[in-house]
Amino acid sequence: MVVLEDLRQIVGDRVTASPTELYCYSSDASLVGGMPDYVVLPKSTTEVAQILCLASEFEVSVTARGAGTGLAGGAVPVKGGIVLDMSGMNRIIEIDDDNLLVVVEPGIVLDKLNEALEPHGFFFPPDPGSSAMCTIGGLISNNGSGMRCVKYGTCRNYVLDLEVVLADGHIINTGSKMLKSSAGYDLTRLMIGAEGTLGVITEIVLKIIPLPETRKLVIASFETAETAGKAVIKTFSSGIIPSACEILDRTTIQVLKRCDPDLLIPDDDVVLFEVDGTMSSVDESAQRIVDVCATLASSIRIASGKSEMDEIWAARRLVGAAVSRLDPAKSRVYVGEDAGVPLKQIPNLIKRVQEISDEFDVPAMKYGHIGDGNLHVALFIDVMDKSQWKRLMHAADKIHRAAIDLGGTVSCEHGIGRAKAQYMDDQCGPALDTMRAIKAALDPKDILNPGKLGL
Amino acid sequence: MLVMKRLAEGSKANSDDLNCLNTCTTCGICTENCPSGVDPPQSIEDARRILVSSGTMTDTQSSLSERANFSGNVLGDSSSRIGWLRDQRGLPHKADLVYFVGCLASYRYPDIAAKTFDILRRFGAALLPDEKCCGSPLLRTGFDARELIDSNLTQIKDMGAKTLITGCAGCYTTLKNSYPDEFEVLSVPEFLAEHISELNLKPLELTVTYHDPCHLGRRHKIYDGPRKVIEAICDLKEMKANRNQSRCCGGGGGVRSGYRDLSLGMARKRLLDVPAGVDYIVTSCPLCIRNLNDAGGDGKVIDLVDLVSEAIQAIGK
Ligand SMILES: Cc1cc2nc3c(=O)[nH]c(=O)nc-3n(C[C@H](O)[C@H](O)[C@H](O)COP(=O)(O)OP(=O)(O)OC[C@H]3O[C@@H](n4cnc5c(N)ncnc54)[C@H](O)[C@@H]3O)c2cc1C
Ligand code: SF4
Numbered sequence: 001m002v003v004l005e006d007l008r009q010i011v012g013d014r015v016t017a018s019p020t021e022l023y024c025y026s027s028d029a030s031l032v033g034g035m036p037d038y039v040v041l042p043k044s045t046t047e048v049a050q051i052l053c054l055a056s057e058f059e060v061s062v063t064a065r066g067a068g069t070g071l072a073g074g075a076v077p078v079k080g081g082i083v084l085d086m087s088g089m090n091r092i093i094e095i096d097d098d099n100l101l102v103v104v105e106p107g108i109v110l111d112k113l114n115e116a117l118e119p120h121g122f123f124f125p126p127d128p129g130s131s132a133m134c135t136i137g138g139l140i141s142n143n144g145s146g147m148r149c150v151k152y153g154t155c156r157n158y159v160l161d162l163e164v165v166l167a168d169g170h171i172i173n174t175g176s177k178m179l180k181s182s183a184g185y186d187l188t189r190l191m192i193g194a195e196g197t198l199g200v201i202t203e204i205v206l207k208i209i210p211l212p213e214t215r216k217l218v219i220a221s222f223e224t225a226e227t228a229g230k231a232v233i234k235t236f237s238s239g240i241i242p243s244a245c246e247i248l249d250r251t252t253i254q255v256l257k258r259c260d261p262d263l264l265i266p267d268d269d270v271v272l273f274e275v276d277g278t279m280s281s282v283d284e285s286a287q288r289i290v291d292v293c294a295t296l297a298s299s300i301r302i303a304s305g306k307s308e309m310d311e312i313w314a315a316r317r318l319v320g321a322a323v324s325r326l327d328p329a330k331s332r333v334y335v336g337e338d339a340g341v342p343l344k345q346i347p348n349l350i351k352r353v354q355e356i357s358d359e360f361d362v363p364a365m366k367y368g369h370i371g372d373g374n375l376h377v378a379l380f381i382d383v384m385d386k387s388q389w390k391r392l393m394h395a396a397d398k399i400h401r402a403a404i405d406l407g408g409t410v411s412c413e414h415g416i417g418r419a420k421a422q423y424m425d426d427q428c429g430p431a432l433d434t435m436r437a438i439k440a441a442l443d444p445k446d447i448l449n450p451g452k453l454g455l
Numbered sequence: 456m457l458v459m460k461r462l463a464e465g466s467k468a469n470s471d472d473l474n475c476l477n478t479c480t481t482c483g484i485c486t487e488n489c490p491s492g493v494d495p496p497q498s499i500e501d502a503r504r505i506l507v508s509s510g511t512m513t514d515t516q517s518s519l520s521e522r523a524n525f526s527g528n529v530l531g532d533s534s535s536r537i538g539w540l541r542d543q544r545g546l547p548h549k550a551d552l553v554y555f556v557g558c559l560a561s562y563r564y565p566d567i568a569a570k571t572f573d574i575l576r577r578f579g580a581a582l583l584p585d586e587k588c589c590g591s592p593l594l595r596t597g598f599d600a601r602e603l604i605d606s607n608l609t610q611i612k613d614m615g616a617k618t619l620i621t622g623c624a625g626c627y628t629t630l631k632n633s634y635p636d637e638f639e640v641l642s643v644p645e646f647l648a649e650h651i652s653e654l655n656l657k658p659l660e661l662t663v664t665y666h667d668p669c670h671l672g673r674r675h676k677i678y679d680g681p682r683k684v685i686e687a688i689c690d691l692k693e694m695k696a697n698r699n700q701s702r703c704c705g706g707g708g709g710v711r712s713g714y715r716d717l718s719l720g721m722a723r724k725r726l727l728d729v730p731a732g733v734d735y736i737v738t739s740c741p742l743c744i745r746n747l748n749d750a751g752g753d754g755k756v757i758d759l760v761d762l763v764s765e766a767i768q769a770i771g772k
Binding site: 018020024027318324325328332 | 475
């Protein structure tokens with residue numbers, strides 16, 4: 001209660017300990033759960049710094065939260081304490097297109113940022129399926145990305161500077177407004193993907209880039225995932241880096257068609273190649289993809305125009321959450337959903353996932369960013385049936401292990417949080433000890449998002 | 456949804472839970488956008504019903520239920536329900552077509568009720584002899600509306616009515632979903648659109664926008680009818696969010712009566728969607744009219760029937 005009174009001194013009535021409100025902060029989009037003791041909505045860096053001073057003094061845990069769309073339990077306070085709901089710090093401080101940058105607070109929702117940048121002719125490329133809800137702070141803290149990262153890279157490629165409040169309440173800037181810098185350790189990159197375990201991000205300088213003049217979409221279908229993988233590699237070797245390169249297996253296609261029955265998409269495994277740039281370069285690249293893949297694909301065509309392309313992408317963005325359309329008795333559970341392997345291994349991973357799905361009799365929809373080796377597996381079960389849960393968890397575990405076996409990762413973009421913490425030893429080896437040492441140096445009392453990343 | 460999960464896990468409902476569940480207008484925009492096909496308003500109404508049946512409710516809820524059951528209307532008004540009808544003689548006892556007026560039009564918008572009946576009468580519409588509240592406010596807030604529904608149903612049967620026409624979006628949903636499937640239910644805009652050629656509408660030099668009431672639009676996909684009628688009369692400029700993406704006026708689901716500030720805040724947000732240069736904001740639900748006007752619409756929010764009767768009168772001029 002002392003803490004509650006002190007928090008009130010800092011933020012007034014923007015703190016709650018109501019059981020109902022606390023409950024709403026006890027989960028994210030994953031299965032991880034944990035009740036906070038207090039939820040605070042800070043409005044400024046100063047408030048965040050004061051809160052962290054207080055938390056440090058009383059050794060109370062602090063977990064930052066953006067929109068809670070994370071799929072690994074990152075924003076869930078598994079050890080209780082304070083949840084800092086950053087969604088109220090959502091201003092765009094400055095759009096400086098002459099210097100190719102924008103300064104924002106961490107709580108801004110990604111789509112809102114891109115809406116504001118569009119009139120200036122710019123955009124921030126990482127485009128997760130959750131762009132309508134997720135915050136920039138959460139996205140950066142997970143090093144999230146999306147379909148366009150095959151060409152544009154992940155968050156790491158766009159963050160120039162972070163204002164961070166450290167565990168003891170001190171405020172630092174990790175970089176500057178420079179597009180490049182070689183001044184010391186790259187603390188910016190250290191904070192990106194740290195999932196709120198090293199500091200709380202309160203202001204962000206992002207590099208932005210000009211919107212491409214136009215885009216084109218090539219829709220190709222393949223008899224097997226293996227041939228699809230070959231076609232993608234052949235495309236890259238022909239000198240084309242598509243702005244998106246997505247694979248959708250047959251099950252995914254069925255769900256996609258339930259979402260939008262008018263979509264003209266073949267029923268096989270499909271790869272969507274998007275190219276962007278100037279009118280002429282896009283025409284040339286799209287045609288080259290058609291030529292390169294012609295011998296491998298069972299069908300291939302260029303989408304008729306912008307509206308068909310927009311419809312296909314809109315359905316693709318929703319597909320991950322839409323699996324219940326196939327069988328209303330079943331729901332997708334987000335486990336084993338973000339594995340990745342080196343490009344050439346993608347067909348192998350797809351094959352292994354199918355075997356695992358058959359072995360445990362848990363249906364799987366497989367789709368993802370084949371262009372960067374990231375496969376999203378949507379396992380779906382009747383959540384009221386306990387035995388299915390057991391099989392589901394075994395299947396997810398095997399998928400993670402398969403990814404590590406194939407030289408890949410258990411998480412390409414959703415982060416580790418609590419949900420995948422048990423794989424960190426196998427995934428990182430002795431590097432995990434280095435991470436622990438960094439954590440201990442920056443947060444000796446272990447108050448920042450404890451219980452995460454296997455630290 | 457999380458609050459419902461909390462209660463389902465066995466927590467006892469506290470006032471925060473009730474406030475949370477009761478501040479949903481059940482507008483259904485979440486249902487429209489949910490990729491998984493979840494229908495939160497349905498869950499919210501179920502949760503309210505479960506809580507009410509165990510005696511857990513707010514004071515506003517219990518007084519609403521008492522009022523409606525005692526007086527037969529949601530406003531607790533004891534005066535005549537057809538006070539708006541100047542000449543009450545010779546109302547037919549049997550008719551195929553019945554105008555179901557609704558509480559708000561009967562007591563708060565007598566003008567709209569009179570204009571609507573004027574038009575519908577030409578097509579042979581009658582009134583129920585002792586119309587009661589359709590039950591919508593009770594059903595939306597978790598109560599049983601059996602008594603009201605039974606009373607209306609007996610009258611509908613006695614009249615031999617084959618079609619009920621209503622100008623209230625809430626009544627429409629209720630008559631359609633909570634009454635037996637023994638008669639056709641039409642909304643006033645659908646009826647007007649169907650009979651547009653018989654209405655002899657004269658064009659008016661106006662530009663208006665149309666606000667889709669949630670219970671006509673999203674709930675029943677009635678988007679084209681009202682627009683067809685408007686476009687037969689004057690220019691239509693769409694609101695920023697329209698059709699299935701329209702924002703709620705903030706009045707539904709018991710929110711206006713229980714949480715006036717929130718309700719008006721939502722209405723103010725909706726008014727931001729109104730395009731520049733329109734003379735009126737047309738809609739087809741008295742609750743939307745009331746809430747939007749109260750929130751700053753300042754009388755510019757009118758019923759489709761106001762527009763139609765203006766266009767009909769213009770002929771006589
Ligand atoms: C339907 C759906 C689709 C998705 N698609 C994708 C996708 O395509 N690509 C992808 O990468 N992800 C995707 N995700 C995962 C998720 O949306 C992203 O990880 C997202 O970036 C998380 O943002 P958030 O604001 O919800 O963060 P939260 O979930 O609230 O938090 C995520 C992590 O960031 C930390 N954090 C938040 N704010 C701060 C801050 N200011 N300072 C320090 N730490 C902070 C939290 O402590 C937590 O560890 C998807 C999720 C859903 C539900
Ligand atoms: S949109 Fe649907 S699936 Fe997504 S959180 Fe809401 S109810 Fe759940």
